[in-house]
Amino acid sequence: MYKDFALKRRDFLRAAAIGGAGAAMTGLKPAWAQTVSHGSAGKGFTPLTGNNINLAVARTAFNVNGRAGHAIAINGTIPAPLIRLREGERVRIAVQNHLDEDTSIHWHGLILPFQMDGVPGVSFPGIKAHSTFTYEFPLKQAGTYWYHSHSGLQEQIGHYGPLIIDPAGSDPITSDREHVIVLSDWSFMHPHTIFTRLKQEGGFFNRQKLTLMDRLSGKVDPMTPEERDMFARMRMDPTDISDVTEAAYKFLINGHSPQENWTGIFRPGERVRLRIINAAAQTTFNLRIPGLPMTVVATDGIEVRPVEIDEFQIGNAETYDVIVQPQDRAYSFVAETIDRSGMGVATLAPRAGMRAAVPPLRERPTLGMKDMGMGHSSGGDAGAMPGGSMDRSAHGGGAAPAAASAGPPMDHSAHGGAAAPAAATGAPSAPAMDHGNMDMRDKSKVDFPVGVGVDMIAPMPMDRVGDPGIGLDDVSHRVLTYRDLVSLKPRTDQRAPTRMIEIHLTGNMERFMWSMDGQQLSENPEPYRFARKERVRMRLINDTMMTHPMHLHGHFWEIVNGHGSHQPLKHTVRVLPGGFIDLDLTADAPGDWAFHCHLLYHMHAGMMRIVTVRPLEGEAA
Ligand SMILES: [Cu+2]
Known part of the structure; x- marks a missing residue:
């Protein structure tokens, strides 16, 4: 697999060198997710707006690193089009299903009548093959949201996109420019095959299992003898952080792999708002921009008091808005997977064609007593678990x-x-x-x-x-x-x-x-x-x-x-x-x-x- 990856990369670089590959690859990306985006302060940012939106769901082929896979796109793009609406208005969204199977769209995080929520079998019957369903609802909130299929495993293969609602009044979050950043995970393996493999063996995609030599040498294994013993008796693996890993996934940012390198352009000194959406099917990411602090100003669409940090974890379907003030240099936007088996990487730069250093994957994490629900605070005292009987008084x-x-x-x-x-x-x-x-x-x-x-x-x-x-x-x-x-x-x-x-x-x-x-x-x-x-x-x-x-x-x-x-x-x-x-x-x-x-x-x-x-x-x- 790794050899295959290297080969693909070489092919890609060669193709890119003779030109043309870039154009072919961005054909399936919406304007806001083109390889080089100027964000909403410049060209190339054409969201769907207004009170009548039309979406068409259809099969397509999707290219990652020059290789084509089976996908589902909306209006021909992956991620799906950016929908940009205004608080206080009422929107009608007609969804045409061109698939040979049912589909649906769930408006993630939106407050609306349950019949418009888009969950087949719960809130509506679903959108039958080759039919149209029209959603209609008032917009009661503002912020960064997204939408995705709630049918089967369609979300894994491209059926997701960003949705922004601008406030009815002035926006309490001020910025000179903004970029939408959609994180996702892509596999050339059919999602039903992934699911079958997981059912056959829960740790199927975990290639980071601690080897016996690691454990014996004690070099790689940070566990205490007690923890090792517990994991062994529970037949669990302390490196089982993610079900599906880099072994099956490419990690995408706005539909681009690390070597395809989506680039968000800014002017040095601007306040740039990043609207970050984790649209991945099965991946929690740790996000950081080495050299550039981030000020979190909203999560799940709702404003929070600004808090400056250097890294944060984002679970599937969470959204975070952060403000950054980059200088006249390029930065790597790093979305490292929680199990540290892989990463999505994009670039923020004042000019197209720039790249910053990409940090290597950090040492893989392992689970400890606290993660087994044993109430043990992590840190320096690991391994100090005394013997004796369980204190049941805390659990009367x-x-x-x-x-x-x-x-x-x-x-x-x-x-x-x-x-x-x-x-x-x-x-x-x-x-x-x-x-x-x-x-x-x-x-x-x-x-x-x-x-x-x-x-x-x-x-x-x-x-x-x-x-x-x-x-x-x-x-x-x-x-x-x-x-x-x-x-x-x-x-x-x-x-x-x-x-x-x-x-x-x-x-x-x-x-x-x-x-x-x-x-x-x-x-x-x-x-x-x-x-x-x-x-x-x-x-x-x-x-x-x-x-x-x-x-x-x-x-x-x-x-x-x-x-x-x-x-x-x-x-x-x-x-x-x-x-x-x-x-x-x-x-x-x-x-x-x-x-x-x-x-x-x-x-x-x-x-x-x-x-x-x-x-x-x-x-x-
Ligand atoms: Cu779960």
């Missing part, structure tokens, strides 16, 4: 959560007997435990059936809202955490939550089974039901060792991160392995809504549920 039956902000009572009717972790927000909790007697499937801790699809119940999950994400604990520069996010505006609903529900993210890594509360969508589990306008705290507990970007349709959560009335709004949150995150929700949108992991193959495997918000008395749904 149904102890109320001791989150830093006012915590609502547990809803014991729905989750009777579920033990709540007593870790105060941000406080480390590492009571002594006995690895030898640890039951990784302690069924007494949960109230759902623990079958073959659940290989672990996190014994002691931590609040990880202050963690930067896997592999970023010990980098030497500033890394964003969810705790750094402070909403620019105070929240509109100041009520305290009246109840708390726990939802467990569950799975069996080896069998590639993924679920929520132990049940897959195909098993027709009961929806999570909320009363209209109910204020509820949701604790998402990750009982697996993978980062799951969880997305709730039709609503924004607030992350409970210690910022009170300025808790940040998010439509998609990364839940770190073995950890939990608390989210406050005002269930103000009646209807049935999808709630799922945004890793495409996890959702496809069943990690999806329905949230039902019932209408008020006398109100039509």
